[in-house]
Amino acid sequence: MKWSELSIHTKNEAVEAISNILHEAGASGVVIEDSAEFAKPREDQYGEIYALNEEDFPKDGVIVKAYLPESSFLNETVEEIKAAVTNLTNFNIDIGENIVSIVEVNEEDWATAWKQYYHPVKISERFTIVPTWEDYTPVSTDELIIELDPGMAFGTGTHPTTVMCLQGLEKVIREDDTVIDIGTGSGVLSIGAALLGAKSVHALDLDEVAVRAAQENIALNKVEDQVAVFHGNLLDTVKEPADVVVANILAEIIMSFTDDAYTIVKPGGLYVTSGIIAAKRDDVKAALVASGFIIEEVLLMEDWVAIIARRPQ
């Protein structure tokens, strides 16, 4: 199927109103490319982290893109959209120069083009992350495969903090351990823990979309007998302490609940934590120690840190 990509170069103030106009005109998806996004410092942002390409962003203002199927009355629809956008000035919305352009794109090009960048990637001694659409044959019998659909939530599982948590789990999990995964996202760490032999994993996330994505990925990896996913804030859904607790969230969040984290790690058990920007390493270490943990190991990858801490017996 052919689609038309309609781009409107405008001002920030007009983005919401223009997006509404495009949705009402039948657009299937709206993409916002904001010049401010490229200029923004990214070191403290966490969640989905990826390289940005300068060419994808306007030098100034915002480009709002919409996709319209070729079968629609394209010319009429575009004229209606232009009129509605111009009309926004009557509501004192600054639409800037309001340049509109249209190009034809193949569905394949915009719906799946990103998939070409994701391939199986070996991220630790034993783990390989494999996108669901790729065929992959394990190289050794020891290799553990995590199948993920990066389209569903939180990227490819290859962010440095995720990689370090998986490496940490690989070091600390023993057969039949119980595990808690705080901020499970796509479920990648819970799947990893289950593949390493954990008896049961309590995965949780504040975000309902993440909970659904984690459930889908957990089923895809056939570990639903070991992993249960809960919707909740930090430890609200946790009733029992575990042998291993993993939390890949921001440093500030980790520091906000080190006392509670201590209570849900069994004596002698381990806390693997990341999402910590290198500059905050000492603050997080100090907070963990103040709550009673002993720091066993600090891992560093790019600008990120993971800490493995033990609750004494």
Ligand SMILES: C[S@@+](CC[C@H](N)C(=O)[O-])C[C@H]1O[C@@H](n2cnc3c(N)ncnc32)[C@H](O)[C@@H]1O
């Ligand atoms: C960046 S992701 C990490 C995902 C995955 N564990 C990984 O290692 O790739 C952090 C996750 O923590 C979740 N999160 C943030 N604050 C939370 C909170 N207060 N309680 C539970 N989950 C939270 C976010 O929704 C997000 O899914």
